[in-house]
Amino acid sequence: MESITQRLLTKAFGRPSGLLGRLGGRLMAHGNAATELHAVALAEPGEQDVVLVVGPGPGVGLEAAARRCAHVIGVDPSGVMLAMARRRCASPIARGRLHLAAGSAARTGAADAAVDVVISVNNLQLWPDVPAGLTELHRVLRPGGRLLLAAHEKWLPADLTTLANMVRVAGFDPVRTCTWDPPGRMASTAAILSAVRL
Template identity: 70%
Template sequence: MAHGNAATERRAVAVAAPAEQDAVLVIGPGPGVGLEAAARLSAHVVGIDPSALILAMARRRCTALVARGRLRLALGTADRTGEPDASADVVISVNNLHLWPDVPAALAEIHRVLRPGGRMVLSAHEKWLPAGLPALAGLVAAAGFGSVRTWTWEPPTRMAPTAAQLAAVRPAHPAHG
């Protein structure tokens, strides 16, 4: 998992571009490649996963970052992160969207934890999005996000398939109807 997803994990962090002061939430961090990349840029990273085994793998990779207080790991899911309202500037999730049992509920949760103006970057193997990026973009827009952009990216390794990627922003001001 770490080898096959590493380039995509690092790419998602680069697209999200967290700053030192940004609070970053990584949903479904796998063995921690993206967590490590995010915690090198931001001093406030939280990784959540429903699997204690996955969190243990991430903890092993990121031991020094956890010890320095740059990274915290916790049990949670995309639709129940356990994080406070408006507590994150950036949310990143790579190759686990297909595991979310209720994508609209997860997007609502991400919207809740993001601060106004906060950004989200999602990436999934294109083959795992049977309805495609336009359908995902529609769900993201329906959840209240703006500035929704989608694209595909070819990871530089033969082991990793085409990545379907999406970036969006929680609007700074609610839409008026």
């Protein structure tokens, strides 16, 4: 049985909804910003790349990707997060550089081999089925497409080595892992995994 604390955390951060979701989104926009920007920089999307951002939350990384790329797609299962991302990213949406939709890692809604880069920051631990999510991301990436996953190291669903093996099984190689300490006293160490679709 889920405790009251777990339910509150889910409403604020897991699957944000209502007032708690909006408050959680504000905290995420501040607390995750450095990792989101770092992940976009590491993924190195180019102007002509199609970028899929999975679980963009309030849209910090999404906005950064839209500054670099002509076509960015963001999918999130939370209506509250999609609304926050729409407000933050109103300009690139109006210019046709960014499209937002309800979705998840396992159900992106993208066509086969339609994406050059996939970025996901601090939501891997929330995927109900990590292998299914990785299979879907492999499907939507073009051969040679790049995957970049970042998550709070302490909240990974498995250790980084096990996660890297899951990514290889899903059809990615090479797979590289590292950790990164965002600036600031409150920031949590990020586990970062990058891979290329075979």
